[in-house]
Amino acid sequence: MKLSKRVGPLGVHAVLMCYTVIALFPIYLVIMNSFKSKKGIFRDPLAFPTGTTFDLVGFEKVIARSSFDVYFTNSISVTVISLVFVLLLGAMAAWALAEYDFPGSDMMALYLAIGIMIPIRLGSVSLLKMIVGMGLVNTLTALVLVYTAQGLPLAIFILREFIAQIPNDLKEAARCDGVSEYRIFWSIILPLIRPALATVAVFTMIPIWNDLWFPLILAPSQETATVTLGIQQFIGQYVTDWNAVLASLTLAIVPILILYVIFSRQLIRGLTSGAVK
Amino acid sequence: MADIKLSGIKKSYGKAEVLHGIDIDIKDGEFVVFVGPSGCGKSTLLRLIAGLETISDGDLQIDGETVNDMTPSQRKIAMVFQSYALYPHMTVYKNMAFGLTLGKKGPLGGLLGGGENKKLIDEKVQKAAKSLKLEDYLHRYPRELSGGQRQRVAIGRAIVRDPNVFLFDEPLSNLDAALRVNTRLEIAKLHQDLEATIIYVTHDQVEAMTLADKIVVVNGGHVAQCGSPLELYHHPANKFVAGFIGSPSMNFLEGTTTAVHAGSLDVLLDYDNSTASIPVHPDETQIGDKVTIGIRPEHMKEGNDQSFKLSAKVNVVERLGEASYLYLENGENDPLCVKTDGHSITKAGDKVELCADFSAVHVFNAEGNALARTTSDQKYIAPKLSA
Numbered sequence: 129m130k131l132s133k134r135v136g137p138l139g140v141h142a143v144l145m146c147y148t149v150i151a152l153f154p155i156y157l158v159i160m161n162s163f164k165s166k167k168g169i170f171r172d173p174l175a176f177p178t179g180t181t182f183d184l185v186g187f188e189k190v191i192a193r194s195s196f197d198v199y200f201t202n203s204i205s206v207t208v209i210s211l212v213f214v215l216l217l218g219a220m221a222a223w224a225l226a227e228y229d230f231p232g233s234d235m236m237a238l239y240l241a242i243g244i245m246i247p248i249r250l251g252s253v254s255l256l257k258m259i260v261g262m263g264l265v266n267t268l269t270a271l272v273l274v275y276t277a278q279g280l281p282l283a284i285f286i287l288r289e290f291i292a293q294i295p296n297d298l299k300e301a302a303r304c305d306g307v308s309e310y311r312i313f314w315s316i317i318l319p320l321i322r323p324a325l326a327t328v329a330v331f332t333m334i335p336i337w338n339d340l341w342f343p344l345i346l347a348p349s350q351e352t353a354t355v356t357l358g359i360q361q362f363i364g365q366y367v368t369d370w371n372a373v374l375a376s377l378t379l380a381i382v383p384i385l386i387l388y389v390i391f392s393r394q395l396i397r398g399l400t401s402g403a404v405k
Numbered sequence: 406m407a408d409i410k411l412s413g414i415k416k417s418y419g420k421a422e423v424l425h426g427i428d429i430d431i432k433d434g435e436f437v438v439f440v441g442p443s444g445c446g447k448s449t450l451l452r453l454i455a456g457l458e459t460i461s462d463g464d465l466q467i468d469g470e471t472v473n474d475m476t477p478s479q480r481k482i483a484m485v486f487q488s489y490a491l492y493p494h495m496t497v498y499k500n501m502a503f504g505l506t507l508g509k510k511g512p513l514g515g516l517l518g519g520g521e522n523k524k525l526i527d528e529k530v531q532k533a534a535k536s537l538k539l540e541d542y543l544h545r546y547p548r549e550l551s552g553g554q555r556q557r558v559a560i561g562r563a564i565v566r567d568p569n570v571f572l573f574d575e576p577l578s579n580l581d582a583a584l585r586v587n588t589r590l591e592i593a594k595l596h597q598d599l600e601a602t603i604i605y606v607t608h609d610q611v612e613a614m615t616l617a618d619k620i621v622v623v624n625g626g627h628v629a630q631c632g633s634p635l636e637l638y639h640h641p642a643n644k645f646v647a648g649f650i651g652s653p654s655m656n657f658l659e660g661t662t663t664a665v666h667a668g669s670l671d672v673l674l675d676y677d678n679s680t681a682s683i684p685v686h687p688d689e690t691q692i693g694d695k696v697t698i699g700i701r702p703e704h705m706k707e708g709n710d711q712s713f714k715l716s717a718k719v720n721v722v723e724r725l726g727e728a729s730y731l732y733l734e735n736g737e738n739d740p741l742c743v744k745t746d747g748h749s750i751t752k753a754g755d756k757v758e759l760c761a762d763f764s765a766v767h768v769f770n771a772e773g774n775a776l777a778r779t780t781s782d783q784k785y786i787a788p789k790l791s792a
Contacts, residue, residue, distance in 0.1 A: 297490035305504030306478025
């Protein structure tokens with residue numbers, strides 16, 4: 129009895145540890161090798177950088193030879209702007225769908241949820257046609273629009289569930305207080321779904337940051353390339369500059385890590401405790 | 406100043422009608438309690454008055470103005486919810502001030518500011534906090550408060566808005582027994598201080614009796630009776646009100662009319678085949694009609710020196726100290742209850758003789774409506790209270 133009680137959590141932790149190691153190993157490799165010379169990388173890719181193999185040549189190349197600052201700015205602006213749109217529009221749509229009963233509201237919710245099941249890349253051709261038609265090729269706007277569309281279904285789906293859980297009494301108390309519907313949304317609903325917003329933000333931001341597909345087909349120019357696209361210039365058909373690739377990948381992790389830390393701090397539980405008994 | 410007038414208020418959800426035409430007049434400054442069993446429609450009625458639900462049919466007037474289509478804030482009501490409904494991410498101070506910080510002046514319905522000025526708001530909040538003894542808690546969050554304190558914050562939030570009407574939706578039902586009595590007193594005192602019109606919903610008839618100027622007993626979407634607490638107690642209009650008001654509730658015995666006189670009715674009781682001659686107006690009651698008689702536990706006593714006599718076996722005795730309740734064998738029906746002296750030595754299993762005055766007995770006809778009593782015994786009729 130005692131033994132099985134102990135084994136349970138131990139087993140769970142063992143599985144989780146294994147998973148963590150597997151998941152982190154590639155990242156560990158990337159970061160470690162980005163600090164090594166080319167010889168060091170190829171001779172022993174798993175070794176830690178030592179006195180002889182330590183080399184910052186990758187970072188130097190990335191910063192000196194490419195417009196990495198431009199790619200960075202592009203990636204960050206596309207991610208952040210898309211994120212703002214997804215969270216704002218998603219929360220507003222979710223609030224409307226959760227709170228107001230209008231004809232076709234259920235159909236609308238279903239329609240929006242279908243977006244989760246159909247990968248947006250299936251529509252790449254028509255998306256490209258639309259973007260060309262609007263004359264937005266090679267602009268960051270094109271990316272922001274596509275990413276917003278891509279992120280909205282999941283955002284609405286998750287936020288709607290959260291908003292539905294907010295006690296009705298709170299909204300009604302606010303209405304009795306003479307609070308307008310806009311203000312209820314801004315001052316009561318949004319603060320209370322902060323943990324959900326953070327979750328949605330994390331899930332939305334990572335695919336956008338990592339995406340190579342849409343930057344490649346919609347905005348491949350030198351001025352609009354994102355980090356993931358920019359790195360490609362170091363990967364040639366015959367020669368790949370591994371130092372530069374690994375260094376730029378390492379740099380690319382930094383901003384997304386910072387954003388993640390910001391959002392994960394919002395994931396506080398029990399925010400509604402004390403609202404209603 | 407706010408009189409409230411409900412005329413023919415109906416509410417249906419789809420095809421199901423839950424309120425079937427409610428007429429109530431509420432005078433300015435009156436403390437009105439809606440009471441009834443759960444599911445009777447009393448909370449719905451309150452929400453209709455608040456403007457949280459739309460009225461299906463009928464006319465609701467506040468201060469002589471029809472408000473059917475107005476929003477809660479236009480009606481100038483403030484509501485205290487059973488769950489308190491405090492904003493969890495705001496301090497006590499902000500909870501109370503929130504409703505004031507916004508006016509309808511600014512763009513987007515006050516989203517970008519507007520509302521009353523800060524000093525005025527602060528004054529109002531401090532005043533309310535002082536009257537509710539919340540000064541020390543103004544910077545705490547609701548989750549850091551006890552149930553009673555949260556309740557007071559909810560009341561404070563209503564007070565600062567200085568509404569025409571206060572609406573309370575079962576405000577005490579989440580509090581423990583001791584706190585409930587305290588808070589009940591505080592609400593009674595609040596009513597005296599504010600001289601405001603208060604509508605209060607509860608399923609607890611003790612709260613209704615203790616707080617109300619006027620009680621509205623709601624049953625199955627109808628108003629069963631409306632009147633002062635003592636009127637309802639002494640002159641229930643029907644069997645439902647008779648059974649609902651008073652604790653423990655009234656004893657009912659079935660019987661058949663055997664003789665009809667000008668000011669009284671002879672009833673043969675199924676219980677022990679005895680005949681009781683009860684001073685009521687017979688109205689249209691005929692000989693042979695089934696009637697129900699009702700006697701309150703506190704109007705019966707052990708002994709045989711009064712006109713109405715019963716004898717029965719005691720099943721259970723509850724000793725409360727100041728009084729003891731005897732629960733008597735009554736076949737398949739609910740046991741009869743008698744309130745007797747706290748020093749009574751009667752035990753469970755004893756056979757006892759009980760009596761009451763005929764004047765204390767109520768009679769209800771087959772439809773459950775009460776027959777008017779003709780007694781002039783002051784003990785059994787509602788005293789005239791000067792307003």
